[in-house]
Amino acid sequence: MYYGEKRVEDPIRWAMVGGGKGSQIGYIHRSSALRDFNFELVAGAFDIDPERGKAFGKELHVSEDRCYPDYKTMFAEEAKREDGIQAVSVATPNGTHYEITKAALEAGLHVVCEKPLCFTTEQAEELEALAAGKNKVVGVTYGYAGHQMIEEARQIIAEGKLGDIRIVNMQFSHGFHNVAVETTTASTKWRVDPKVAGPSYVLGDVGTHPLYLSEVMLPEMKIKRLLCSRQSFVGSRAPLEDNAMTIMEYDNGAVGYLWSSCVNCGSMHGQKIRVIGEKASLEWWDERPNQLTFEVQGESVKVLERGMDYLAPSAMVDDRIGGGHPEGLFEAWSNLYSRFARAMEAAEKGKSVDFWYPNVHAGVEGVRWVENCVRSADSGAVWVDYE
Amino acid sequence: MYYGEKRVEDPIRWAMVGGGKGSQIGYIHRSSALRDFNFELVAGAFDIDPERGKAFGKELHVSEDRCYPDYKTMFAEEAKREDGIQAVSVATPNGTHYEITKAALEAGLHVVCEKPLCFTTEQAEELEALAAGKNKVVGVTYGYAGHQMIEEARQIIAEGKLGDIRIVNMQFSHGFHNVAVETTTASTKWRVDPKVAGPSYVLGDVGTHPLYLSEVMLPEMKIKRLLCSRQSFVGSRAPLEDNAMTIMEYDNGAVGYLWSSCVNCGSMHGQKIRVIGEKASLEWWDERPNQLTFEVQGESVKVLERGMDYLAPSAMVDDRIGGGHPEGLFEAWSNLYSRFARAMEAAEKGKSVDFWYPNVHAGVEGVRWVENCVRSADSGAVWVDYE
Amino acid sequence: MYYGEKRVEDPIRWAMVGGGKGSQIGYIHRSSALRDFNFELVAGAFDIDPERGKAFGKELHVSEDRCYPDYKTMFAEEAKREDGIQAVSVATPNGTHYEITKAALEAGLHVVCEKPLCFTTEQAEELEALAAGKNKVVGVTYGYAGHQMIEEARQIIAEGKLGDIRIVNMQFSHGFHNVAVETTTASTKWRVDPKVAGPSYVLGDVGTHPLYLSEVMLPEMKIKRLLCSRQSFVGSRAPLEDNAMTIMEYDNGAVGYLWSSCVNCGSMHGQKIRVIGEKASLEWWDERPNQLTFEVQGESVKVLERGMDYLAPSAMVDDRIGGGHPEGLFEAWSNLYSRFARAMEAAEKGKSVDFWYPNVHAGVEGVRWVENCVRSADSGAVWVDYE
Amino acid sequence: MYYGEKRVEDPIRWAMVGGGKGSQIGYIHRSSALRDFNFELVAGAFDIDPERGKAFGKELHVSEDRCYPDYKTMFAEEAKREDGIQAVSVATPNGTHYEITKAALEAGLHVVCEKPLCFTTEQAEELEALAAGKNKVVGVTYGYAGHQMIEEARQIIAEGKLGDIRIVNMQFSHGFHNVAVETTTASTKWRVDPKVAGPSYVLGDVGTHPLYLSEVMLPEMKIKRLLCSRQSFVGSRAPLEDNAMTIMEYDNGAVGYLWSSCVNCGSMHGQKIRVIGEKASLEWWDERPNQLTFEVQGESVKVLERGMDYLAPSAMVDDRIGGGHPEGLFEAWSNLYSRFARAMEAAEKGKSVDFWYPNVHAGVEGVRWVENCVRSADSGAVWVDYE
Ligand SMILES: NC(=O)c1ccc[n+]([C@@H]2O[C@H](COP(=O)([O-])OP(=O)(O)OC[C@H]3O[C@@H](n4cnc5c(N)ncnc54)[C@H](O)[C@@H]3O)[C@@H](O)[C@H]2O)c1
Ligand SMILES: NC(=O)c1ccc[n+]([C@@H]2O[C@H](COP(=O)([O-])OP(=O)(O)OC[C@H]3O[C@@H](n4cnc5c(N)ncnc54)[C@H](O)[C@@H]3O)[C@@H](O)[C@H]2O)c1
Ligand SMILES: NC(=O)c1ccc[n+]([C@@H]2O[C@H](COP(=O)([O-])OP(=O)(O)OC[C@H]3O[C@@H](n4cnc5c(N)ncnc54)[C@H](O)[C@@H]3O)[C@@H](O)[C@H]2O)c1
Ligand SMILES: NC(=O)c1ccc[n+]([C@@H]2O[C@H](COP(=O)([O-])OP(=O)(O)OC[C@H]3O[C@@H](n4cnc5c(N)ncnc54)[C@H](O)[C@@H]3O)[C@@H](O)[C@H]2O)c1
Structure with a gap:
């Protein structure tokens, strides 16, 4: 039984690429990540349209200067900050997953990427190797598994x-x-x-x-x-x-x-x-x-x-x-995001985790x-x- | 809405081959055929074991002399009677369907045969042609269709x-x-x-x-x-x-x-x-x-x-x-047997029917x-x- | 497992009062009683309208002279026959149940009566006593119980x-x-x-x-x-x-x-x-x-x-x-009618039965x-x- | 369709009384209130046992000095702060609801109170009047209604x-x-x-x-x-x-x-x-x-x-x-808490709201x-x- 306790020491500073207003799957990422103090939303490049993305960021309580026009700017700018993002979720159309995930890993970020991770097994294995090399977590949101x-x-x-x-x-x-x-x-x-x-x-x-x-x-x-x-x-x-x-x-x-x-x-x-x-x-x-x-x-x-x-x-x-009360898809995703957070924290500490979650290999x-x-x-x- | 009225002028004189005591599917044949005065059970070769078949026939209210040791005897003996059987249902293991159905058609009987009709398409088409030639009905008990x-x-x-x-x-x-x-x-x-x-x-x-x-x-x-x-x-x-x-x-x-x-x-x-x-x-x-x-x-x-x-x-x-009362598989089969009876009567009168039923072609x-x-x-x- | 064997030595000679063409519940009485050779339908006063009742009787394969204009005539005429009816089912509107059941019992018949047995507990107990006195079975068709x-x-x-x-x-x-x-x-x-x-x-x-x-x-x-x-x-x-x-x-x-x-x-x-x-x-x-x-x-x-x-x-x-195949209400009723038949046979032989069924006391x-x-x-x- | 936008200008500063670790219903209050930036959890008297409450508050990311030993202290201390709480949820056993809700209203707070609001209609109407007098919202968590x-x-x-x-x-x-x-x-x-x-x-x-x-x-x-x-x-x-x-x-x-x-x-x-x-x-x-x-x-x-x-x-x-994805009880509660927040904001601005929610009258x-x-x-x- 779970009462909402933090499962990481400090909430992970987190951003999103995509998942803007009107997107199908953006909200459940936010709702799941932000639940229970495991992540805090501090930045975003939420939309292919920068203006729309910025306006939406404000509605999400993100400070204006951290609502970025695109993911490249975000990764670059956040890297300069002491309190820059530590992790990013990618909820854009499929064709962009490979490049954004790669860029994020190279920027030293943990990633939660929407499925499919990319288009070819070759690319996928490249990302897997990159994540391993960087000691970063890549979670993939096969949400029902939660x-x-x-x-x-x-x-x-x-x-x-x-x-x-x-x-x-x-x-x-x-x-x-x-x-x-x-x-x-x-x-x-x-x-x-x-x-x-x-x-x-x-x-x-x-x-x-x-x-x-x-x-x-x-x-x-x-x-x-x-x-x-x-x-x-x-x-x-x-x-x-x-x-x-x-x-x-x-x-x-x-x-x-x-x-x-x-x-x-x-x-x-x-x-x-x-x-x-x-x-x-x-x-x-x-x-x-x-x-x-x-x-x-x-x-x-x-x-x-x-x-x-x-x-x-x-x-x-x-x-x-308790049993009888229906849980729904949001709980499934929250369960995964909570594991993502713990895996990220463990990775930072050089530890391994004893639970499964849809990781980069699942993406592959x-x-x-x-x-x-x-x-x-x-x-x-x-x-x-x-x- | 149906109230149990006969759907043929006179109940069809009917026998079974197989479907003996302990068989899986024999009872539903009888229960469906005998419902509503469309058929009457007057003879049978109910069992591979003649004695068991005879004993069971008695329990089914069939007169002893018409409980036959095997289908060949039955077809031969019944052919001699004025009030001999007009139709037979075959509920024996698959390997016997072809020969029994063929023999029945050749004996001038309508047939209801269990699925599969036989083992090869060639045999099946032979039976189809034979039935057409003899102007006899062959129904196949794809019972759920009813x-x-x-x-x-x-x-x-x-x-x-x-x-x-x-x-x-x-x-x-x-x-x-x-x-x-x-x-x-x-x-x-x-x-x-x-x-x-x-x-x-x-x-x-x-x-x-x-x-x-x-x-x-x-x-x-x-x-x-x-x-x-x-x-x-x-x-x-x-x-x-x-x-x-x-x-x-x-x-x-x-x-x-x-x-x-x-x-x-x-x-x-x-x-x-x-x-x-x-x-x-x-x-x-x-x-x-x-x-x-x-x-x-x-x-x-x-x-x-x-x-x-x-x-x-x-x-x-x-x-x-009426709706709400659950009907079950027995009604489905009864609906088919009632169509079999009407098709048989129509065939005798040289008429065709305007309803579908699982016929010999379905068997093919x-x-x-x-x-x-x-x-x-x-x-x-x-x-x-x-x- | 049941294969359709008779459950009484000889089918009980049986008639119906009511349950005519167009009635809601007449058919399930016939379908259940006539299943499995426990009863045979030999007479009837099927309808409040004698002509309609007669026409319907014919469709039910009942010989014309035993299609009666009303139950009184039926009970009187059948009593005169060697092969007269032994049991009657009553499927008329409620208001007639008491008098018909009473008349039937007095005519020495077993009865299957639709619910409600009558209008007052007093009447019901009178019928219960009468049935006991006459050593006759009165079944009441609480059909779902089957x-x-x-x-x-x-x-x-x-x-x-x-x-x-x-x-x-x-x-x-x-x-x-x-x-x-x-x-x-x-x-x-x-x-x-x-x-x-x-x-x-x-x-x-x-x-x-x-x-x-x-x-x-x-x-x-x-x-x-x-x-x-x-x-x-x-x-x-x-x-x-x-x-x-x-x-x-x-x-x-x-x-x-x-x-x-x-x-x-x-x-x-x-x-x-x-x-x-x-x-x-x-x-x-x-x-x-x-x-x-x-x-x-x-x-x-x-x-x-x-x-x-x-x-x-x-x-x-x-x-x-076998399990998996859906049985429906007709089987439930057939199960009861089979018990009614056995109870009637037992009563004739002065024996008691070791199974329950909706009897006259259930009616009371x-x-x-x-x-x-x-x-x-x-x-x-x-x-x-x-x- | 909702994408997680804030529904109030500024998140409402919020605390809980009760709903401690191990309680049945505390977590769903937090999870629902904290979703979507409508409330922020800044204080609490989470437990009848002050130490346990304090320890739990830390796990909930509440600063230690705002984890209070009891609700009275909390209301008093928070009243002294510029950034003191604006609303409180009461998730304690029934017998305490009346006094805590009353105290909260008197302290100028909006309240979300667990059902039952209190023990007698008289008390309930007193609270209703008090809320009206203070122009404060009292929500009652009939959560399924959401x-x-x-x-x-x-x-x-x-x-x-x-x-x-x-x-x-x-x-x-x-x-x-x-x-x-x-x-x-x-x-x-x-x-x-x-x-x-x-x-x-x-x-x-x-x-x-x-x-x-x-x-x-x-x-x-x-x-x-x-x-x-x-x-x-x-x-x-x-x-x-x-x-x-x-x-x-x-x-x-x-x-x-x-x-x-x-x-x-x-x-x-x-x-x-x-x-x-x-x-x-x-x-x-x-x-x-x-x-x-x-x-x-x-x-x-x-x-x-x-x-x-x-x-x-x-x-x-x-x-x-989207349809097909199962939502659960947490969404129902979140829907209500979002209305509570909007009602509270409206009350502050002297406006009325055009949606229903389980308010103090529902509690009555x-x-x-x-x-x-x-x-x-x-x-x-x-x-x-x-x-
Ligand atoms: N895990 C699941 O159950 C699930 C369900 C739905 C969608 N998805 C996946 O999520 C991804 C998004 O799908 P969707 O249905 O939400 O798409 P969508 O078209 O509804 O939304 C895409 C969002 O991404 C933004 N966007 C597009 N390109 C961008 C870029 N280069 N930079 C920043 N933002 C950009 C758009 O503005 C929009 O807000 C897809 O990969 C899809 O396969 C997964
Ligand atoms: N339509 C359906 O839903 C359905 C369901 C079950 C079985 N079936 C078919 O019904 C047939 C019988 O299957 P079953 O499961 O009842 O088999 P079963 O083994 O339970 O019974 C076979 C019966 O046939 C008798 N028999 C065997 N050979 C005989 C012969 N030469 N002459 C006379 N009687 C003989 C046996 O004594 C027995 O009584 C099979 O062809 C099967 O495919 C159809
Ligand atoms: N056990 C059950 O589940 C169940 C379900 C439906 C009806 N019933 C009972 O069955 C009885 C009949 O109901 P129904 O819905 O079938 O009624 P209905 O009106 O549909 O049919 C009544 C039938 O009785 C005939 N009839 C009327 N008076 C007659 C008389 N004096 N003599 C001969 N025939 C007469 C009518 O002509 C008609 O055929 C009622 O008592 C009802 O409570 C029981
Ligand atoms: N809306 C619903 O669906 C729903 C469901 C369950 C319970 N409830 C209601 O919620 C309330 C709590 O029920 P529960 O099952 O969670 O109870 P619980 O016994 O599981 O938990 C009560 C919590 O309140 C704390 N507490 C008790 N007295 C306190 C006080 N004076 N100050 C601060 N904390 C105190 C306890 O330490 C504990 O953490 C009840 O009124 C109950 O009727 C509502």
Whole structure:
């Protein structure tokens, strides 16, 4: 149980690049970072439009002189200050992540970067190496992973309650882009433009989320080969896909399926993961994140609830309010940001941490998966060895 | 609304082959056929063990002399009687369907045959031709299709409320055979023996059910090519699979996915179908058959209920009790058996019928699909053109 | 597991009074009685309109001369036959139940009577005594009680898994009569007419159903006093109520609540019962009858499913198809009719039965409860001692 | 859509009384107030134990000299500072609310007080008058009311989509205190002690929450009389109840029911409200707060989702993240605290506000309802005119 105590000695001085007014994901970064005194927002280059960014910074209680026109200026100016920023979150369209993250690391900053980390595995591994070299943290906001029932699932599986894992069934398939909303919505427009979005749309935009959940729950399992079929039902989106089906084979003989979509009419999110073992299954749905279904073959179905004493201690440690009260996505993200802060503080002190979080390597793996999927799809939806 | 009126002039004199005491599916055949005076049970070769079959026949109120030791004797003896049987249902293990159905047609009987109709498309088309030649009905018990909400879905789609169809997402994935229950359960034992079961286990045993639902809902759509990956998680089942994933491409550009499994721990049935169009989606789950979810993108989710005035007339005609009262699988089957009876009567009178039902062609298509899946799977899970 | 074997030596010769074409509840009587060779329909006075009744009888495969113009003629004529009826089901509007049931018993018939058995406890006890004197069975169709999960609940409670019972929360509150549909619907018209319906509308029409479920689950508990508040939201229905709230105190210190309504807009049935003990709770909803929720305080919620091996043997004995396949209300009624048949056969042989079913005493208790509720309501919604 | 902009010119200087480490409800106050720069935490008397309070204050980033041993000292000391607190939240056991709130108002502070505001209507009205006299805001944390779907329900009802309101069905019935956990849990111990808890346990502790939801949704409806039956299933809790059933009559002829319980084994919260009108019903469940069920009689059930364009503008204004992403209780509280802040700022400027929030009058009404319930219950569960 958690009461809001600081989890770092001193709040980390923090800025944002992107996440401006009107952006989809900027607010949850701020709300999560600023919760519980782990970070304080002292600077920002919040918007591609400097004026708009400055005006917004003021509304966010950031002093005017630290509302910068762009990230380069910010990194340069802040570096000059005694009380300059120590960490930055990057919540801009995909195409800029690589360069901003690289620049931030080179400026000696810890980074929280939106997914995807970049466009190619090569770039991703470069960033991973750079972070290691600089001894800096790079967190990647696979935010759903912060839900406490994900940790509970991880523990149940680790204890062997499912037996050998056989099948991983995943989906993140919403319906919001069933028609060409990109003609009127800016945040969809860039998502279907390969120059800004990268080599994929839904695979990277939504598919990597449940993929990362599977990595958290099943840390030992490795993909051996996969096959991906992708479609552009709204034709103008080609070559980027608005629907994709990926079949995977893991090295332990298990198989997986991951359905990524933005044309699944009427579905709000449709992010689900079901892990099936020899003895039992676990299922989790991101729209009901406080529940986890645990089904032992031959027994009645059990529905576990967040915040209850029967859960694993590590699934209780981030509990912010007693069971029954619904927590939401903001708590999931806050749980991650709190780990980011502790990892950053530990890095500064030359210590390592004993908890998992979506780190730079998770970022690499997401990019790798998309790359393999695209390679398969673009070769005619054939099997490719996982590289 | 239906009050139990006979739907044929005279009840059809009817027998069963198989479906004996202890069989899984025999009872629902009887319960559905005998409901509402459309059939009367006058003979049977209910069991592979003649004595057991005879004893059971008596419990079913069948006169002793018409409880036969095997189907050949039955067809021969009944043919001699003035009041001999007119139709027979075949509820024996798969390996016998072809020969029994063929013999029945040749004996001038209408047939209701369990799925799969036989093992190869060639055999299936032979039976189709034979039935046509003899002017006899062959019904195939894709029983779930008789649920009224399936007809409602068909009508909604026919009216264009989904727009162009893009994705068909299907599954029938239960968990009852997660371990080698075949060592102790007879009805599983034959299912994993290729000689009795045929070229597949779960693809044919469960996968063809939602496939047929998709054929009912989407009569125009044709599979162009498919890819199937199958596994035997219980190793001794190889070459037969206990899990399979099939990706399909349709000729209109739509894609489909069908997950067949008997190792999905904790799942009761897990038979679901979701049809996604440009504008809206429909979803149905066989464990909650009285509901149908209709999701127009951008609107609140609608849950339709069986028996309500807002449904299509053709979805109301089989309504046996007002909305709110749950109907179950027995009503679905009864609805089909009532159509079988009417089709048989019409055939006798040289008339055609204006309603759909799972007929011999549906049987052919099920066999074809399994054959294509197996061909793909056994070639290394590659794409095969649909033949 | 049940395979359709006869449960009586010889099918009982059976007739119906009422339940004609267009009636709400006639069909489920026939469908349930005629299933599995326990009864055969040989006669009927199906309709208040003799011609319509005769025409309908023919559609039901009843020989014309045994389609009678009224029940009196039927009882008289059938008495003269060697093969005359042995049992009759009464599915007419409430106001006729008493006289028809009485006449049937006097004619030496077993009876299945719709609820309410009659209008007053006095009448009900008279019928109970008459049935005892004649050694005849009177079954009352509290049909939901036949669902197998009700028996499972009964067993769980009997085993003490809930501990002392504290609260019984019940409702049957649908929305179909939110406006004065009685102006156009015959079956609602008589329900709001005290002469035909009796002293209450929803209390008797729907409220007695969950009440009986509570009697089955909690055979030891007795109501000590109750308080009922009833309303006529559609004003023209007064003095009959279309909504009622009843609070009960039981002799063991437990309390109960039962909400009866036909103006609960949008609710299909809304029949639920939740039994809360010191240690655990059970909940059942008639629209999802194959599930039973079992909640032990401090543990994850368990959802039990019909047809599964972990259930009590007595909850499995009526299983007609494996778990996962949805059974519906028709199976629940069939389970009861099968018990009625066995009870009738036993009565003929002077034997007693070792299973429960909604018998004449259940009928008495339903009438008594309504009487007490009305007495309370009409005294200003005050507490009344249960009489 | 909301992006985290400040909603007041300058963050309000804020302190807490109670809500210390280990308390149930302290954290959500802080997390909600401190979000989005509307308040800043500058002082506190967080704990009945001054040392513990001080230590905790440090963990909350409060400077040591402003961590006070008790509220009196805090009010006195802060009054001396230029930058002294402007508002205080009270999250202590019930028995202290009256005196602390009164002292705070007298010290010229705005107050956010936990429910119940105090023990008697007389006290409550005194506080209401005092707040008016001082022109100070008193917010009362009926936190669930901040969920956006509550506002949506309010708007749907205001537009007349339900027609005349007939029935309000409410419950807040959890199971956490099925046995005497108070012997080991401090926060339960005081709840069953009349001196600290006041005249009721569950009526005030949980029942007033859905009651307030009904006041928000149905601002015009007034209770005319009510009847309450309360029980102490854990005997040692008497005279305080652990279960209560309240029937209400409203002045427009509607009726209501509210079930309050802490012995409803296995239920997490069980807070539900269903408002039934002549034409349609609305239902909301606090464990799935992002959904609202809207059922028009005769149409398919509609499930509305938070964050969707089809909602009322006033239900969208507090949207913090797009539809599909689950918001939780923290957002509901944050929405209220943001209104508290704006109301406080407006009060300072002598302006009024155009939005509702749980204000001091809501506090009065909660106390009044409990008082009436207790009066009824203690007179033998009889009807009492609402005073
Ligand atoms: N983790 C998640 O769940 C999640 C959810 C949504 C989006 N995302 C990711 O977040 C990123 C942003 O997505 P979004 O939907 O919020 O996009 P958006 O288009 O809604 O917002 C982008 C914001 O970045 C600003 N911006 C653009 N270029 C900039 C630059 N060079 N410098 C500074 N600011 C710049 C824009 O002004 C805008 O405020 C994407 O990479 C996306 O994949 C992640
Ligand atoms: N439509 C469906 O939903 C569904 C469901 C289950 C089974 N099935 C199909 O029904 C068929 C039977 O399956 P089951 O699970 O009931 O099998 P089962 O093993 O439980 O029962 C088979 C029955 O057939 C009898 N039998 C075997 N060979 C016979 C013969 N030569 N002559 C007469 N009787 C014979 C056996 O004695 C037994 O009574 C299979 O083809 C299966 O695929 C369909
Ligand atoms: N157990 C249940 O779940 C359930 C459900 C619905 C109705 N019921 C009960 O069943 C009874 C019938 O209800 P309903 O809704 O079917 O009514 P209905 O009005 O729909 O049908 C009544 C039928 O009885 C016939 N009838 C009327 N008087 C007759 C007479 N004197 N002789 C012969 N036939 C006569 C009518 O012609 C009609 O066919 C009622 O007592 C009702 O309470 C029980
Ligand atoms: N709005 C809601 O949903 C909700 C939920 C839970 C509790 N509550 C209310 O919140 C209040 C607190 O309940 P709780 O469950 O958190 O109680 P708790 O016993 O868990 O915590 C009470 C806290 O108050 C402190 N305290 C006690 N007396 C104090 C004093 N005189 N000065 C300063 N600190 C003092 C204690 O040290 C402790 O930190 C109660 O009035 C309760 O009704 C409201």
